[in-house]
Amino acid sequence: MEKILIVEDNRSMREMLCSIISEKGYAVQSTEDAKTALLLLQKEYFSVIISDLQLPDMDGFTFFKKIKSNNIPFIILTAFGSIEGAVEAMKEGAFDFIAKPVDPEYLLLIIEKALKSTRILRENIIFKQFYSSTISESNIIGKSPSLLREAEKLKQVAITDTPVLLLGESGTGKELFARAIHNLSERKNKPFIAINSASIPENLLENEFFGHEKGSYTDAYVRQIGKLELTQGGTFFLDEIGDLPFNLQGKILRVIEDKKVSRIGSNQELDLDVRFVFATNKNIQQEVSTGRFRKDLYYRINVFPLDLPPLREREEDILLLANYFIKKISIELKKKVLPLSKKAEEKLQAYDWPGNVRELQNTIERAMIIADCKEIIDRDIILPEKSFQLTEEFNFHGDLKQVTSRAIHIIEKMKIERILNQVDFNKTRAAEILKISYKTLLDKIKDYDINPQS
Ligand SMILES: Nc1ncnc2c1ncn2[C@@H]1O[C@H](COP(=O)(O)OP(=O)(O)OP(=O)(O)O)[C@@H](O)[C@H]1O
Numbered sequence: 196m197e198k199i200l201i202v203e204d205n206r207s208m209r210e211m212l213c214s215i216i217s218e219k220g221y222a223v224q225s226t227e228d229a230k231t232a233l234l235l236l237q238k239e240y241f242s243v244i245i246s247d248l249q250l251p252d253m254d255g256f257t258f259f260k261k262i263k264s265n266n267i268p269f270i271i272l273t274a275f276g277s278i279e280g281a282v283e284a285m286k287e288g289a290f291d292f293i294a295k296p297v298d299p300e301y302l303l304l305i306i307e308k309a310l311k312s313t314r315i316l317r318e319n320i321i322f323k324q325f326y327s328s329t330i331s332e333s334n335i336i337g338k339s340p341s342l343l344r345e346a347e348k349l350k351q352v353a354i355t356d357t358p359v360l361l362l363g364e365s366g367t368g369k370e371l372f373a374r375a376i377h378n379l380s381e382r383k384n385k386p387f388i389a390i391n392s393a394s395i396p397e398n399l400l401e402n403e404f405f406g407h408e409k410g411s412y413t414d415a416y417v418r419q420i421g422k423l424e425l426t427q428g429g430t431f432f433l434d435e436i437g438d439l440p441f442n443l444q445g446k447i448l449r450v451i452e453d454k455k456v457s458r459i460g461s462n463q464e465l466d467l468d469v470r471f472v473f474a475t476n477k478n479i480q481q482e483v484s485t486g487r488f489r490k491d492l493y494y495r496i497n498v499f500p501l502d503l504p505p506l507r508e509r510e511e512d513i514l515l516l517a518n519y520f521i522k523k524i525s526i527e528l529k530k531k532v533l534p535l536s537k538k539a540e541e542k543l544q545a546y547d548w549p550g551n552v553r554e555l556q557n558t559i560e561r562a563m564i565i566a567d568c569k570e571i572i573d574r575d576i577i578l579p580e581k582s583f584q585l586t587e588e589f590n591f592h593g594d595l596k597q598v599t600s601r602a603i604h605i606i607e608k609m610k611i612e613r614i615l616n617q618v619d620f621n622k623t624r625a626a627e628i629l630k631i632s633y634k635t636l637l638d639k640i641k642d643y644d645i646n647p648q649s
């Protein structure tokens with residue numbers, strides 16, 4: 196049975212309300228002040244709350260703000276002629292108000308309406324819980340805590356309409372996350388439309404967003420619908436927002452705030468129902484401080500940031516992703532799924548992946564093409580040769596022993612290559628100069644993959 200809570204200090208009023216409501220078949224509980232009501236709300240579940248605006252210990256508005264997060268429909272009783280407080284509470288999300296003297300019929304009608312909205316809300320919560328359990332549908336691969344943390348946040352925000360700002364280096368999966376947000380939301384059967392501010396010339400960008408009416412400028416021969424309008428009901432992904440030209444920043448801000456668009460050359464405004472997702476690999480706060488990015492727009496888009504960690508900071512994901520791409524690419528290339536040799540695995544793990552997941556994916560694709568039919572060996576993994584400098588580029592990840600051994604390997608390899616080149620690859624001579632045995636030199640040449648050309 197639905198239970199209704201009444202908070203009213205006037206005793207005769209309270210008793211009258213209780214009798215009207217219980218006669219209709221609802222369970223009723225009543226208190227005369229807000230403090231007792233708050234205690235009751237902690238222990239029991241109510242479907243509707245009806246409260247006076249003037250309570251002995253707290254005004255009804257403050258009481259409402261305290262319990263608002265419970266999402267229980269809140270109906271206000273106001274004395275005749277003093278509805279300002281009620282209006283204020285309605286603005287904050289109260290369900291409705293009833294002026295005294297109370298008309299029983301009207302009271303019951305409002306209660307019915309409130310109960311209906313509670314039922315819809317409950318169904319929504321169940322629906323949302325169902326959706327939030329299907330992150331596996333999102334194709335996001337990874338087990339590192341830093342990625343999982345962001346994926347968890349993604350799951351929570353996807354079901355809402357909150358704008359999301361995706362931050363992270365190039366190739367860390369911002370677009371993948373944007374699509375996952377869409378696919379896990381209730382908008383998933385509506386359009387997902389992406390615009391990359393950096394890849395469209397500035398003079399065409401506004402037209403991309405808003406479209407135009409026929410004849411609105413010299414080249415506008417036909418009407419064109421903008422991408423925002425095309426997204427209606429769906430998710431609009433504004434990629435590289437850090438590169439959005441300054442004059443368009445203001446226009447986009449207005450769309451986000453007013454939820455309205457109009458085509459260029461038209462003064463008709465259309466209501467726009469889209470969810471925004473933004474991405475950038477720029478330090479947007481710095482762009483704000485140098486005046487290149489509007490502060491007000493920054494506050495609008497930075498409501499729920501997700502920070503995608505670079506691949507070098509999640510070593511446990513490298514092989515997981517590599518094997519995932521092998522499987523995926525084998526289907527595309529119609530090749531057998533090949534295992535990675537031990538050394539190939541080590542090579543992948545030792546590299547610091549400045550191009551992140553995208554670079555790993557490309558490296559695996561290249562390796563799959565050149566590998567013979569048994570396995571992928573370290574030689575198939577082609578990485579850009581880098582001259583060794585002890586700068587930020589050196590992979591400092593891991594504990595001291597791991598970092599030192601990585602440095603030693605790099606230096607040993609360089610030294611051996613240098614000497615071998617000096618003596619025209621005469622290994623006996625090189626071993627003498629290096630003061631190591633011939634056998635050790637051969638092992639190291641093999642380990643470090645040194646050959647005469649390098
Ligand atoms: N965690 C992941 N699991 C599976 N695939 C991934 C993951 N992260 C990235 N990828 C893949 O790597 C490629 C690059 O990712 P994406 O395009 O989303 O990066 P981005 O952050 O948008 O990069 P950019 O800033 O350069 O646009 C895509 O093919 C994407 O599917």
Ligand SMILES: [Mg+2]
Binds near residue numbers: 369370434
């Ligand atoms: Mg991208």
